[in-house]
Amino acid sequence: MRQGKAFLILIFCCLTLQAAFAMGPLARAFKSFNTGDYVATIKLLKNFNGSKKSEKAVKWYLSAISQARLQKFDQAVDSFARANRYKQEARDFFYEYGQALYAANSLEEARRNFLKSVGKKFKKATSLYYVAHISQILEQHKTAKRYYRQILKEEKRDKNVLQIASFQLAEVLLSMAETTKKPAAKVKKYVLPQMRKAIVIQPEHRLVVEIKNRILEVQRQYGLDPNQMINGKTLPERRWNLSFKEVISYDTNITQSTDLITAQATQKDSYIYTSSLRGKYTLNPNNRFIANPEVQLLHVKHSDQDNATVFENDAYQIIPALNNSLEHSAFGKPASFLFGLEYNYTARDRGQKHEIIKYATSITQYIGEKFRYFSGGNTGVKFKLKTYRAFQKTQDNNTFSMVLDQVISLKSGNLLLFFISADFINNIGLSRESTNSFLFRVDYIIPEFLKGYMLNIAHGFTLIDTRQQQATRGYERQFNPSLKLTKNISRKFSVAYGHDYTRVTSKDKTGHEYSKNVTSLELKYKF
Amino acid sequence: MFRNIIHLVLIMTLTFSVDLLYAEKGKVAKIIIKRGTVKVKEKGRSVASIGKGDWIAEGATLATGKKSFAKVLFVDKSQMNLGPNSQMLIKAFPIEKAGIITLMRGQLRAKVTKDYMKIKDKSKSKLFIQTKTAAMGVRGTDFQVNYNSQNQSTSLVTYSGEVRMAQIDPSSNFRGGQRRLERRVSSSGSVSVRKGQISQASPRTGGATIPVKLNPAQLKTLQKNEGQKFKKSSSKAAPKKQFRNVIPKGLDSKSASNDSGEMKKAMEKTVGKTQIKSAVVAARIEKSAVPTGDAGGKVDQVTGAVTMRSGGYLDPQTAQYIQPPPESSYDPMTDTYTAPPEYGGFDAVTGDYQNESFTLTPEGEFISVHTDDGRGPASEGDGPTAPPPLDPSACVGCDGSPMDDPFDPNQPGINADEQFADIEAAHDASLESIQNSSNVFFIIDTQ
Structure with missing residues (x-):
């Protein structure tokens, strides 16, 4: 049971x-x-x-x-x-x-x-x-x-x-x-x-x-864009710009001594540490006028602190500027009338005493025009007057410059930049030091040389008319090929490697002919 | 007695028939199903047609024509189905090591037996499948590989078990035996593709993509169709109704999704809590066999690795994975996203990807199928917009991915004005240097 x-x-x-x-x-x-x-x-x-x-x-x-x-x-x-x-x-x-x-x-x-x-x-x-x-x-x-x-x-x-x-x-x-x-x-x-x-x-x-x-x-x-100018040009939403740059370069011939074997002992090389801080603000009280007050602080220091001819180039600069433009149209495209003023205070270790003291000041005024006549890119024309006053009166000069630049955007996405500058330096302290200089420079920029890398290959040629020193120096020529490879680590931070070669030829081989190589590493941060 | 001896001999012959035949040097596989045009090229021989029951030797290349299919049974009882317009090479198939099959184009579906003959190390790959852009080490059982020779894209879907996958650089002309292949599929850049997952390797992906779940419905259909069923070409099919994306643009799909908790309550009320509890438990057990993890659509903040959104479709023709876009609806049941209607769907019989409005090119672009016959399309102005081109490495809209902020002044690109300003500054410094250097001797003289 x-x-x-x-x-x-x-x-x-x-x-x-x-x-x-x-x-x-x-x-x-x-x-x-x-x-x-x-x-x-x-x-x-x-x-x-x-x-x-x-x-x-x-x-x-x-x-x-x-x-x-x-x-x-x-x-x-x-x-x-x-x-x-x-x-x-x-x-x-x-x-x-x-x-x-x-x-x-x-x-x-x-x-x-x-x-x-x-x-x-x-x-x-x-x-x-x-x-x-x-x-x-x-x-x-x-x-x-x-x-x-x-x-x-x-x-x-x-x-x-x-x-x-x-x-x-x-x-x-x-x-x-x-x-x-x-x-x-x-x-x-x-x-x-x-x-x-x-x-x-x-x-x-x-x-x-x-x-x-x-x-x-x-x-x-609806025409409500506060950043859009009357000619259609747009300004960035954020009006201020601040960047810091540190350049570490190696210069093989700081003293710019001649390459002649007999004088090569006078050639000095050194590392150069250049720090610069640049701040800019964009003001546009209306849709025609833009004012850009800016200031740049520069500091240069050489690693070789034993050779006076090297460390005397240690310097700092304070460069406030006011760059303005009046927006309008030309040839049916946005154009700008440019005018501005820059003040430069330079202090150097001119006494070779490891003490940086006032060296020179300069004021540069300019007017110019930027417009788009060619479909490839903008054209810029500028006339500048620079008043340079140094501690040594024999260095005082007034320089009148004419600058022409042109951008050409290629179909490949690369850029060609042409830069021509004619500078008439009138040395009022010592007239025989007056020179005329004519620079012609071309830059070829490949934005995507390799993924994330930008390459800039440039060559500059300067012809210097030594004027009253023609008999001893003749026409001096400066050749300046260079290249710069930039890697954008992020939108704000970039690293660049550069190499600059300079060769100056002169009738006065012992005094004014030289060559140098400058290799540099640049770190730039934009806030 | 004599009869018994004959029966015994017959039984032993049948039992060892494969081995007896295998004793014929080099023969490693036999065609057991053949449909349409199937050809073979063996070493030292010309291309020949092959039929059901024919044996294939190691080193042979097998090719199928349009709407053709071949099922191959290997000596270790593994089965491989070669789909239409496909070609494979039986590179090596030794007894004690893993075999190597090269898929030159098309589709290969394989079911590899677990106890692979006499392989000693069971943790290593049992079989290697290789394409021009990927190496796969099979450690599981059932999977499908597609390779498109035009875009050099390899896709791998695992139906059961696990398959390791690593990318091969097509320009490197990779050649290697079992050891080298094992090293490649075990390397740090390789991925493990498990049941229900898909991974893709191509020159565009820059590595085997992190495996994600394939659309579950397409997965089931593909699994059922071993490559034998073909899509019927319907030249005059009735146009399907255009549906809207169920998630309005901008609305977060997870917020708009429904986890069907209310459905469960309704079922309990009608059927009873006990039954529904059993159903839920049974479902949970079944789901535990499928790897869990988030639905994808993320960027690893440390490594930068992109996990595509899961639930997308495989296009076997172009061997591409069609990732659901950010505005796709999210299904909490399967933890996958469902792409909007304009991204297409799949054939209910074959599992092949299909899209009424757009054709997917091997380059990953969607091209409208509307032809210009002098009349506008019936739904002019209301037609779907073409999805953006596929970019397996892109994760636009994913958490933490960088996007172009239109207010950011640091826009990418070259600022020509800045370049000129630098040139001018350098030139001014150069002029100053010339002026100052020319005064040096004078200064020294006066000091």
Whole structure:
């Protein structure tokens, strides 16, 4: 008897366990759904005909979602409709139904379902977003505006939805502004500030780039871009510029001594450490005039502190400047009339006492014009007057210069730069030291020489008319080939390697003929 | 008694029939299914047609024509299916070492048996598959390799087990035996492609891509179709309805996705909690066989390695993985993204990638299929926009990826004005140097 009871209990437990683990067709379909096998889910449900209304509702609901996941939205909409007929009550039902209708382009019906989803408080912010977005597509701007505003008022946590809703509200306001008499005023007062509010919500999100591009686009469309000048030239959004540069170079002939064997002992080499800090600010009180006050601080130090002829070149410079331009058009393209002033204070170790003291000052004034006559690139013309006053009066001079530059952009993406300068140096302290100098230089720049590397190959030729010293020096010639390889480590930081060769030939071989090599490593950081 | 002896002899003959035949020098595989045009070229012989039941020697090249297929059974009971327009070379198939198969073009589906004959080290690769741009070490069982000779792209999908994959530089003319291949697939640049995952190697990817999950529905279809089913060309198929992307532009797809928790509640109410609990547990057990991990779309901040978004499609023709874009809908059930409709889908029978509106070129560009017949397309103005070109190394929209900030003054490119300013400054310094040096002797003289 006892054994019989135990046997019955055992069978009962087995049956219970079996029942527990046995799954009906709906449960099997749900299991497939949970594994993401939507094709199998639909197949299992197709063969199931539930007797109860709730079973039919769930069957069609599960089919609908599976079809939607497979992007078969037309079939999904049918299944959702059937589930709805059987009064499917799941909280997310209208949200899923709304998404399927939205994808199937039944926008009005989709909106009705998302509103029901809002009523059921399922993904309220996202549901409201769909409602507003659909209204926007249907060009019902007031309705869209109302719902976007509701999201911004009620949603506190989901920053993604807040940011996109804020941005889209701006787009709706823009659409509304376009129908008014003075759209530019409305855009300035309502649309652009709303777009900027959207940026602040999540400044690091990828959507911010799109918003910023849209701001620039809208500003330009309505002439509201504070950075756009009258001739179409645009200034950077950020007005200040600060950069630091450290150059470590090795100069084989600092003393510029002749190459003649007899005098080579006078040639001194040294490492030179040049640090420079440059800051600039761009002001444009109106859309015609630009002023760029700037200041540069330079410090030069030589590694050879034993040879006076080397370390006497240790120096620092303070160079404030004011560079201005008047924007206009020439030849149908943006052009600039340039004018400015630069002051240079130079201090050097002129006493050879390891003490840097005032050496010279100079003031340079210039006027010029930059325009685009050739399709290849801009042309620049400049006239400069430099007044140089040194501690040694015999070095005082006035220099009048004419500068011509031309950019040519090649089809390959490379650049050719031409630079011509004629300098008439009038030494007022010692007139026989006056010279005329004519420089012709070409730079060939390959922006993508290798991936991430820019190459600049240049050659300069200078002809120096020694004027009153023609008998002893004749016409001196300076040859200056150079190359520079720059690697942009990031947008702000770059490293460059450069090599400069200089050869000066003169009638006076002992006094003025020399050659030198300068190899340099430059580190530049832009803040 | 005599009858029993004959039966015994017959049984032993049948049992050892493969070995007896294998005793014929160099024969390593047999065609067991053949469809369409299948040709073989063995060493020292000309190209010949091959049929069902024919044996292939080591060193032979097998090629299939259009809408052709060959199923090959190897002496170790591994099976390989060579798809249409494909060519493979049985480079080596020794007894005690891993075999080497070179896929020269097309598709190869392989099911490698676990206890590979007499290989001693079970942790090493059982078989090597090589293309011009990738080396694969098979440590699992079921996988598919596609190679496109035009773009030199290799794609690998694993259906079961694990396959190691490493890129080969096509210009290096890589040649190597088992040891060299094993070193390559075990190197730091190699990846491990597990069940349900895909990886791609091509000159554009710069290395084997980090494996991601393939679209689960396409995966299942491809797995079922071992290369035997072909797409029916329907010249006058009814145009399919254009659907909108279910995620509006700008909305975060994970925020908009639904984890179907409410569905579970509805099921419990109707079917009962016990059954639904069983279903969930069963599903969890099944999912545990598939590698977990995030859905991709990330850039490693330290290494810069890009993990593409998972859930995309494989185009076997061009051997390219079509990554879902940032605005794709996210499916929490499969932890994958589903690309918007304009990115196409796949054939329900063959699993081949298909796109009604655009053709994917081997270079990764989408070109509209609308022809200019003097009439505008029916949905002029409402048609889908072409997806951007594929760039496996790009991760635009991923967390932490750099993007062009239009407000950033440090824009890339050359500033010619800055260049001229530097030239002018250098020239001025040079002039000053000339002036000062010419005064040196005078200064010395006066001191």
